[in-house]
Amino acid sequence: MSVNWGIIGTGNIANAFATALKDAKKSKLVAIGSRSKESAVKFGSTYGLLEDHCYPSYEELLQDPEVHAVYICTPHPYHCELSIKAAKAGKHLLVEKPIAMNTKEVMQIIDAAKANNVLLMEAYMYRCHPQTKKIHSLVKSGAIGKVKVIRASFNYDGTSFGPDSRVWNNELGGGALLDIGGYPMSFARWIAGAATGQEFADPDTIQATGHLSESNVDEWTIANVGFAGNTIGAQLFTGIFADSDCTAEVIGTAGTLRIPSPWRPDVPAMGTPKIFLIAPGKEPTEVSYDKTNLSVFTIEADEVSEAILNGAKECRYMTLEDTIGQVKALDAWRAQIGLKYKAD
Ligand SMILES: NC(=O)C1=CN([C@@H]2O[C@H](COP(=O)(O)OP(=O)(O)OC[C@H]3O[C@@H](n4cnc5c(N)ncnc54)[C@H](OP(=O)(O)O)[C@@H]3O)[C@@H](O)[C@H]2O)C=CC1
Ligand SMILES: O=C1OC[C@@H](O)[C@H](O)[C@H]1O
Numbered sequence: 001m002s003v004n005w006g007i008i009g010t011g012n013i014a015n016a017f018a019t020a021l022k023d024a025k026k027s028k029l030v031a032i033g034s035r036s037k038e039s040a041v042k043f044g045s046t047y048g049l050l051e052d053h054c055y056p057s058y059e060e061l062l063q064d065p066e067v068h069a070v071y072i073c074t075p076h077p078y079h080c081e082l083s084i085k086a087a088k089a090g091k092h093l094l095v096e097k098p099i100a101m102n103t104k105e106v107m108q109i110i111d112a113a114k115a116n117n118v119l120l121m122e123a124y125m126y127r128c129h130p131q132t133k134k135i136h137s138l139v140k141s142g143a144i145g146k147v148k149v150i151r152a153s154f155n156y157d158g159t160s161f162g163p164d165s166r167v168w169n170n171e172l173g174g175g176a177l178l179d180i181g182g183y184p185m186s187f188a189r190w191i192a193g194a195a196t197g198q199e200f201a202d203p204d205t206i207q208a209t210g211h212l213s214e215s216n217v218d219e220w221t222i223a224n225v226g227f228a229g230n231t232i233g234a235q236l237f238t239g240i241f242a243d244s245d246c247t248a249e250v251i252g253t254a255g256t257l258r259i260p261s262p263w264r265p266d267v268p269a270m271g272t273p274k275i276f277l278i279a280p281g282k283e284p285t286e287v288s289y290d291k292t293n294l295s296v297f298t299i300e301a302d303e304v305s306e307a308i309l310n311g312a313k314e315c316r317y318m319t320l321e322d323t324i325g326q327v328k329a330l331d332a333w334r335a336q337i338g339l340k341y342k343a344d
């Protein structure tokens with residue numbers, strides 16, 4: 001049994017997801033929705049879709065009874081309205097990160113998903129990868145003793161996309177924090193959860209600084225975050241001004257986990273997909289885990305499809321409560337650096 005997927009939007013990540021679905025076991029691409037027939041047909045012909053399943057509007061795709069689940073991958077400000085429409089049309093939902101612009105929007109989406117009895121997941125795909133699962137289980141089992149500090153960063157050179165790209169445009173939800181800063185925050189929240197016997201943890205304190213561009217989006221921002229009564233600290237850094245650090249570290253009383261490629265362990269060109277354990281006074285050793293050649297998007301789609309086939313309404317790697325904690329943390333971080341969007 002497999003789940004039939006439709007994709008909403010034909011941009012960069014839509015192509016990565018459609019490519020990844022070719023290797024999926026429980027997920028099949030059956031339809032594409034675009035704002036234009038031309039780009040829908042172009043996309044559809046690349047991925048072998050029937051022309052009558054290449055829709056010239058997102059709304060028409062939502063009326064296709066063959067589509068069970070949709071992957072929403074437009075710029076972030078459109079996620080909320082489209083997710084609510086899709087839920088009302090009875091489609092299960094995998095919505096790209098950030099699932100919405102702020103807490104108010106996230107609550108509206110969750111209400112719509114619950115009212116229409118459909119699954120909803122915010123697409124933090126790296127959480128589904130075996131590398132991330134291994135890091136989580138190492139922390140949970142006490143392999144590095146008591147966790148004290150988490151450090152995580154995600155950066156890229158957004159200047160190469162040009163000033164008109166969505167990442168520099170406030171109206172399109174631009175800026176580092178919402179595009180990639182959510183990864184370090186979601187990592188810290190998940191690891192602090194594993195360290196304290198919970199699925200995830202929410203910050204007690206967030207102190208942030210950052211710089212806004214002329215186009216009024218954050219070029220870089222850094223946060224110091226306290227968890228579990230300030231017994232665990234996290235230092236999080238994100239920026240879109242240059243290709244720079246994209247790593248994570250979890251530091252405990254009995255050792256450190258060093259992760260050179262936390263976000264795309266499926267792409268060796270983006271960093272070494274290894275976990276290193278460094279015991280005090282010892283050389284780093286590599287920790288083995290179930291290696292796979294599959295794309296993070298293949299793994300994510302099949303995790304979501306399996307949950308749908310099992311009748312679940314959320315996926316364990318990013319539950320609805322986790323998504324609420326995540327958006328509240330990002331709202332609090334944004335408030336500290338004065339970053340505002342139309343939706344606020
Ligand atoms: N998980 C991951 O690794 C990644 C996640 N993302 C997330 O996916 C989303 C999309 O990012 P990405 O694919 O890079 O974006 P792109 O700009 O490449 O594509 C976005 C698509 O959304 C549609 N769209 C609808 N309204 C607009 C609008 N006003 N302006 C521009 N496009 C619009 C367009 O499709 P059409 O014309 O067909 O309607 C467009 O192709 C973001 O929320 C981002 O955070 C992005 C990259 C990686
Ligand atoms: O989620 C993402 O990860 C990779 C980045 O290049 C992209 O802009 C972002 O949306």
